Amino acid sequence: MLLFHFDICQYVLMTTPPLSACCPALLDHPLDEEQAEELTRLLKALADPVRLRLLSMVAAAPTGEICACELPSRLGRSQATISHHLSLLVRAGVLVREQRGKWAWFRILPEQFEAIREALAVPAAVSQG
Amino acid sequence: MLLFHFDICQYVLMTTPPLSACCPALLDHPLDEEQAEELTRLLKALADPVRLRLLSMVAAAPTGEICACELPSRLGRSQATISHHLSLLVRAGVLVREQRGKWAWFRILPEQFEAIREALAVPAAVSQG
DNA sequence: GTAGCATATCGATATCCATCGAAGGGAGTG
DNA sequence: CACTCCCTTCGATGGATATCGATATGCTAC
Numbered sequence: 001m002l003l004f005h006f007d008i009c010q011y012v013l014m015t016t017p018p019l020s021a022c023c024p025a026l027l028d029h030p031l032d033e034e035q036a037e038e039l040t041r042l043l044k045a046l047a048d049p050v051r052l053r054l055l056s057m058v059a060a061a062p063t064g065e066i067c068a069c070e071l072p073s074r075l076g077r078s079q080a081t082i083s084h085h086l087s088l089l090v091r092a093g094v095l096v097r098e099q100r101g102k103w104a105w106f107r108i109l110p111e112q113f114e115a116i117r118e119a120l121a122v123p124a125a126v127s128q129g
Numbered sequence: 130m131l132l133f134h135f136d137i138c139q140y141v142l143m144t145t146p147p148l149s150a151c152c153p154a155l156l157d158h159p160l161d162e163e164q165a166e167e168l169t170r171l172l173k174a175l176a177d178p179v180r181l182r183l184l185s186m187v188a189a190a191p192t193g194e195i196c197a198c199e200l201p202s203r204l205g206r207s208q209a210t211i212s213h214h215l216s217l218l219v220r221a222g223v224l225v226r227e228q229r230g231k232w233a234w235f236r237i238l239p240e241q242f243e244a245i246r247e248a249l250a251v252p253a254a255v256s257q258g
Numbered sequence: 259g260t261a262g263c264a265t266a267t268c269g270a271t272a273t274c275c276a277t278c279g280a281a282g283g284g285a286g287t288g
Numbered sequence: 289c290a291c292t293c294c295c296t297t298c299g300a301t302g303g304a305t306a307t308c309g310a311t312a313t314g315c316t317a318c
Contacts, residue, residue, distance in 0.1 A: 026181060027188035027237065036178035036185075046249075047172035048276080049165035052155060056165075059156035059255050069294065078278050083296055085276090102285050102294050108156065110251040117246045120175075122239040126188050177306080198264065207308050212266055214306090231264045231315045 022115045027126050039119055042112060045092035050075055051085050055094065058106055065098075065107040151244045156255050168248055171241060174221035179204055180214050184223065187235055194227075194236040 023039040024031070031039070046052060053075060058066045071082045086106060089095040094112045098105045152168040153160070160168070175181060182204060187195045200211045215235060218224040223241045227234045 026185050027242070029185065030189045031182050031185040033178065033182070036181040039181055040176055040178045043172055043176035047169055047176045049162065049169045050276085052165040052168055053160050053162070056155050056158065056160040059252070060159045064255065077276090079295070080279075080297085081277055083294095087296080099285090099295095102292095104295065108251075108255050110256045113156070113249050113251050117249055120242050120246055122237075122242050123188075126193065126237050127239045179306085196264095206306090208265075209267085209309075210307055216266080228265095228315090233265065 022112075023119045025121055025123065026119050027121070028123055039116075042092060042116055045089060045094060046116075048085070050077060050081070051089060054082075054085055055089070055108065058095065059108050065105045068104045068106065151241075152248045154250055154252065155248050156250070157252055168245075171221060171245055174218060174223060175245075177214070179206060179210070180218060183211075183214060184218070184237065187224065188237050194234045197233040197235065 022042065023035050026039065046055075054071065057071070057074065058064075068082065068086060071077075071086075072079045075082065077085075086095065086097070086104075090097050090106075092112065094109055095106045096109050098107075151171065152164050155168065175184075183200065186200070186203065187193075197211065197215060200206075200215075201208045204211065206214075215224065215226070215233075219226050219235075221241065223238055224235045225238050227236075
């Protein structure tokens with residue numbers, strides 16, 4: 001029985017993107033410190049108004065990508081600040097950066113969003129109170 | 130046509146919990162500053178390892194609720210710190226507090242979790258790149 | 259009322275982080 | 289090469305916040 005469960009887990013680990021399986025569902029089992037830190041890192045990356053607006057602008061761009069050059073004026077922040085937020089989001093795995101000539105272009109990497117959504121899913125036992 | 134759309138929105142507003150409709154989907158349209166601040170407030174409330182573990186302990190409790198009295202020892206934080214985190218989560222709308230005698234009991238309020246999940250949903254246009 | 263426990267609040271501290279100006283690094287242009 | 293433009297990195301600063309000890313509040317029991 002234990003072996004069977006282990007095999008299932010191995011299978012899931014091999015067939016799903018590793019970032020999607022970042023953390024177990026928050027409301028299913030008590031998280032240990034390491035799991036909590038991991039999910040916290042993801043949530044902190046999103047928990048900033050400038051970064052949220054930045055992500056929504058990238059996603060809403062007609063081509064699905066956006067040039068960093070237009071962001072300082074659209075967000076009312078200095079170029080240094082925008083660069084800071086962009087590299088933070090790339091490090092967090094929610095954006096990818098591509099250099100083209102002297103411009104840097106960014107687009108959404110959707111896996112981490114799905115990972116957070118899965119981690120925050122409310123199990124039936126909880127939603128029934 | 131516009132009227133019809135308006136009526137649908139009114140209907141949704143009346144029939145869903147107001148907190149669930151806190152913010153539009155992040156990756157569907159560019160967020161304005163106010164919408165970004167609102168979603169940020171929710172995400173910040175979750176973006177702390179102690180609070181995440183606290184929430185997972187409440188959800189995993191057999192009765193779906195937990196007494197504040199057992200949390201300082203289980204989380205390795207002072208009583209003052211736990212109290213701070215608990216009141217923050219209540220203010221954020223993810224926990225409800227109920228006083229019973231001298232003990233305070235807490236349980237999960239699932240609406241905000243669903244609100245965040247909806248806000249972070251990845252539209253097909255984005256996930257296809 | 260008094261004593262004792264559970265919880266909240268206060269005040270202080272240390273750390274984290276968003277922000278910006280300035281300087282540095284690369285890529286294109288002439 | 290020199291010059292310009294885009295972007296990153298550095299250093300400094302102000303504000304937010306996690307933490308705790310001490311104190312206050314509130315409830316129960318006697």
